[in-house]
Amino acid sequence: MFNIAVAQSGGPTAAINSSLSGVFSGASSCRDIDGIYGAINGIEGAINGNFIDLTKILTSEYDIDLLKKTPSTILGSCRYKLKDYREDSSDYEKISANFRDHDIKAFFYIGGNDSMDTVMKLDAYFKETGIDIKVIGVPKTIDNDVMNTDHTPGFGSAAKYVAATMQEIIRDSRVYSIPSVTIVEIMGRDAGWLTASSCVLRANGEPAPHLIYLPEAPFSTDKFLEDIKEAQTRYKAVIAAVSEGISCENRQTGFSSELTDAFGHKFLSGVGKYLENVTAANIGCKVRSIELNVMQRCSSHIASLTDINEAAQIGSAAVEAAMNGESGKMMVFRRISNNPYRVEILSSDIKSIANKEKKFPTEWISKDENNVTTDALNYFLPLIQGEVHPEYRNGIPVHFRLDQ
Amino acid sequence: MFNIAVAQSGGPTAAINSSLSGVFSGASSCRDIDGIYGAINGIEGAINGNFIDLTKILTSEYDIDLLKKTPSTILGSCRYKLKDYREDSSDYEKISANFRDHDIKAFFYIGGNDSMDTVMKLDAYFKETGIDIKVIGVPKTIDNDVMNTDHTPGFGSAAKYVAATMQEIIRDSRVYSIPSVTIVEIMGRDAGWLTASSCVLRANGEPAPHLIYLPEAPFSTDKFLEDIKEAQTRYKAVIAAVSEGISCENRQTGFSSELTDAFGHKFLSGVGKYLENVTAANIGCKVRSIELNVMQRCSSHIASLTDINEAAQIGSAAVEAAMNGESGKMMVFRRISNNPYRVEILSSDIKSIANKEKKFPTEWISKDENNVTTDALNYFLPLIQGEVHPEYRNGIPVHFRLDQ
Numbered sequence: 056m057f058n059i060a061v062a063q064s065g066g067p068t069a070a071i072n073s074s075l076s077g078v079f080s081g082a083s084s085c086r087d088i089d090g091i092y093g094a095i096n097g098i099e100g101a102i103n104g105n106f107i108d109l110t111k112i113l114t115s116e117y118d119i120d121l122l123k124k125t126p127s128t129i130l131g132s133c134r135y136k137l138k139d140y141r142e143d144s145s146d147y148e149k150i151s152a153n154f155r156d157h158d159i160k161a162f163f164y165i166g167g168n169d170s171m172d173t174v175m176k177l178d179a180y181f182k183e184t185g186i187d188i189k190v191i192g193v194p195k196t197i198d199n200d201v202m203n204t205d206h207t208p209g210f211g212s213a214a215k216y217v218a219a220t221m222q223e224i225i226r227d228s229r230v231y232s233i234p235s236v237t238i239v240e241i242m243g244r245d246a247g248w249l250t251a252s253s254c255v256l257r258a259n260g261e262p263a264p265h266l267i268y269l270p271e272a273p274f275s276t277d278k279f280l281e282d283i284k285e286a287q288t289r290y291k292a293v294i295a296a297v298s299e300g301i302s303c304e305n306r307q308t309g310f311s312s313e314l315t316d317a318f319g320h321k322f323l324s325g326v327g328k329y330l331e332n333v334t335a336a337n338i339g340c341k342v343r344s345i346e347l348n349v350m351q352r353c354s355s356h357i358a359s360l361t362d363i364n365e366a367a368q369i370g371s372a373a374v375e376a377a378m379n380g381e382s383g384k385m386m387v388f389r390r391i392s393n394n395p396y397r398v399e400i401l402s403s404d405i406k407s408i409a410n411k412e413k414k415f416p417t418e419w420i421s422k423d424e425n426n427v428t429t430d431a432l433n434y435f436l437p438l439i440q441g442e443v444h445p446e447y448r449n450g451i452p453v454h455f456r457l458d459q
Numbered sequence: 460m461f462n463i464a465v466a467q468s469g470g471p472t473a474a475i476n477s478s479l480s481g482v483f484s485g486a487s488s489c490r491d492i493d494g495i496y497g498a499i500n501g502i503e504g505a506i507n508g509n510f511i512d513l514t515k516i517l518t519s520e521y522d523i524d525l526l527k528k529t530p531s532t533i534l535g536s537c538r539y540k541l542k543d544y545r546e547d548s549s550d551y552e553k554i555s556a557n558f559r560d561h562d563i564k565a566f567f568y569i570g571g572n573d574s575m576d577t578v579m580k581l582d583a584y585f586k587e588t589g590i591d592i593k594v595i596g597v598p599k600t601i602d603n604d605v606m607n608t609d610h611t612p613g614f615g616s617a618a619k620y621v622a623a624t625m626q627e628i629i630r631d632s633r634v635y636s637i638p639s640v641t642i643v644e645i646m647g648r649d650a651g652w653l654t655a656s657s658c659v660l661r662a663n664g665e666p667a668p669h670l671i672y673l674p675e676a677p678f679s680t681d682k683f684l685e686d687i688k689e690a691q692t693r694y695k696a697v698i699a700a701v702s703e704g705i706s707c708e709n710r711q712t713g714f715s716s717e718l719t720d721a722f723g724h725k726f727l728s729g730v731g732k733y734l735e736n737v738t739a740a741n742i743g744c745k746v747r748s749i750e751l752n753v754m755q756r757c758s759s760h761i762a763s764l765t766d767i768n769e770a771a772q773i774g775s776a777a778v779e780a781a782m783n784g785e786s787g788k789m790m791v792f793r794r795i796s797n798n799p800y801r802v803e804i805l806s807s808d809i810k811s812i813a814n815k816e817k818k819f820p821t822e823w824i825s826k827d828e829n830n831v832t833t834d835a836l837n838y839f840l841p842l843i844q845g846e847v848h849p850e851y852r853n854g855i856p857v858h859f860r861l862d863q
Contacts, residue, residue: 066634067630067634096636099636125630126631127631127633127634131634131635131636132634132635133635133636134635218854218855219760219855219856220754220758222855223531223753223754223757223759223760224753224754226531227471227530227531227753227756227757228753230471230531230532230535231535231536231537232500232503232535232537255854255855259852259853259855259857343753345752345753349627349747349749350627350628350749350754352631353627353628353630354624355627356761357761359854436853436854439853439854439855440853441854442851447846449659449662449840449843449844450619450763450840450843450844450845451623451626451659451660451663451843452623452626453663454626454630
């Protein structure tokens with residue numbers, strides 16, 4: 056009998072806790088595993104010896120079900136980057152000592168590209184120093200930009216939120232008789248997957264968003280204004296989905312407005328606000344920009360059931376892989392078919408994943424570079440299927456909570 | 460047999476279409492009423508003779524149920540202000556002619572404070588000129604600032620969205636080990652009802668939002684910074700709910716533009732962003748501001764069942780009132796008890812409602828002027844109860860749609 060540890064890293068999603076539940080359930084059903092520890096605030100908890108015993112916290116099926124429906128990370132997160140152990144091994148020694156003290160023989164790290172760097176380095180250190188601790192990565196990110204996997208847990212729920220919200224914004228934008236432009240800024244610093252996913256509304260015959268701009272395509276403000284004017288010949292209320300990461304020529308200036316506060320600080324704003332101002336100044340109609348902000352990564356109340364279930368499955372599969380002796384791997388989805396939607400879970404070498412980014416395919420971007428193709432729609436659609444019904448208490452969804 | 464007309468005015472909510480369904484159902488069950496016309500874009504449609512025959516559009520119980528779950532206004536809206544008919548009666552003459560041509564004997568206007576100005580003026584004109592057309596107002600606004608009614612349809616759904624989203628933001632804000640401040644900007648130009656409603660999370664033991672700022676209390680940036688610092692001694696991740704309409708001393712320098720709408724309202728933007736900048740400059744921790752934007756008024760996917768049902772009931776009650784000979788009235792809710800929650804629907808003289816605003820009670824604001832009392836919690840809680848389950852197609856909520 057031995058113990059395992061699990062931690063969560065990077066930005067929140069609606070599915071990270073579901074992956075945690077999957078690791079927990081997978082470990083619970085494994086007769087060789089005794090204690091299941093959660094490291095608080097990702098690898099920082101492993102370095103500082105800050106663990107909690109999850110078997111004392113998740114004591115019923117109800118707890119596990121509630122955990123799956125709770126957004127963000129109950130164990131906390133971090134953005135801590137391990138140094139190269141050949142230059143400074145102090146963190147590694149602390150982790151090793153803490154794992155030894157807790158008899159931890161396998162470590163599961165739920166995170167994105169950057170977190171997989173931690174998996175890669177830790178595995179390399181353990182192998183180099185002859186310590187038999189398995190290290191397995193479990194992918195998560197709403198950005199969907201992790202290599203070697205068809206998609207990442209967390210993305211489907213974010214895409215479902217974006218689709219439902221975009222549709223409500225479309226209804227809202229059409230109420231007045233005057234022409235209008237609505238610019239919706241969507242997360243994705245370097246990859247446009249989430250912005251592109253707003254095309255799913257087409258499956259229900261909704262032509263909006265009429266324009267979609269991704270970091271993977273060149274962007275110019277002049278072309279944007281031309282596109283808006285052209286769309287206005289066809290639609291009274293034009294909707295544009297814009298990735299926060301588009302390569303706008305003014306990006307270097309931080310989209311700072313000319314406004315300053317009482318302290319003389321310039322106001323910085325996102326690309327949506329910048330394009331709102333440019334459109335208002337050049338086209339002169341009613342213009343609004345909307346930033347979906349953190350809501351798009353934590354809206355568990357409209358999570359994708361497919362996503363939440365897959366997140367748990369890939370967490371359990373990670374435990375199975377470690378028990379089979381694998382280490383230095385990240386679990387991945389391979390899509391077998393779109394319709395019916397079928398995936399299998401495999402493991403993939405962490406060295407081909409860590410610190411890399413999977414971009415949105417340029418062949419799925421329309422010729423005009425302001426929309427996406429039907430191939431993209433067919434890719435996205437299965438990922439947002441099914442609803443997770445929250446439990447409500449006093450009219451408010453119930454979350455699993457460790458802290459105040 | 461005669462016909463009636465109904466129109467929708469002002470800003471969208473998740474419940475306006477439910478009130479439309481209530482007027483439709485009420486009229487459908489009335490043997491004296493034949494045609495049920497919808498005027499497109501509010502009173503503009505009545506002026507221009509732009510009507511659609513709702514009996515041809517709402518042809519099944521399914522249609523009516525879907526309409527109740529669809530946000531915004533299927534008939535479109537307007538912000539058109541009628542002139543005093545003693546100065547310029549041209550609009551009134553057009554409306555009268557169009558109503559006569561369509562044999563319309565009663566007109567129902569779903570809207571807020573400003574829209575009730577239209578109800579008042581139109582009723583006065585009809586009475587003055589001896590035209591027997593009943594005019595009844597049906598309240599709606601997420602601002603909840605309409606006189607003489609306990610609350611307004613649309614508010615409960617907006618409050619439920621704010622509560623669910625605020626809770627998800629709270630989860631999101633707590634992931635890192637470093638201290639942080641999150642400022643959530645909530646709609647309400649002159650009344651703080653919706654911002655105050657975020658206190659409902661307390662019913663489930665959630666202490667956040669830790670600070671609540673309303674237009675009804677004095678506001679100073681210095682006091683705000685003091686409050687944040689004090690809250691940071693107790694909470695790692697401080698959450699402040701801030702009304703867009705707080706009287707911030709720096710508002711003139713660019714947080715309100717000089718633009719005004721037809722009613723003379725200033726366009727507001729950016730109080731949250733302003734406070735984010737000030738907090739970052741003065742406290743120096745991680746700060747984020749989040750604007751809930753139009754999502755808070757159109758998020759039908761998490762509407763309050765109480766709200767949606769009441770919106771339909773008050774629409775039907777308006778038809779009943781007109782059939783009983785009433786005119787120049789707005790329908791109102793009178794709360795009989797909080798627990799069990801019971802309301803009755805009455806009518807109230809439009810002259811005591813139009814162009815007035817019901818402020819959040821100052822006695823429900825805490826002594827420190829940065830929070831609300833338990834009386835406020837008890838008032839809000841019944842309004843967010845119950846869930847409306849959307850129909851999903853391809854993983855996306857289905858909306859009733861007239862146009863593209």
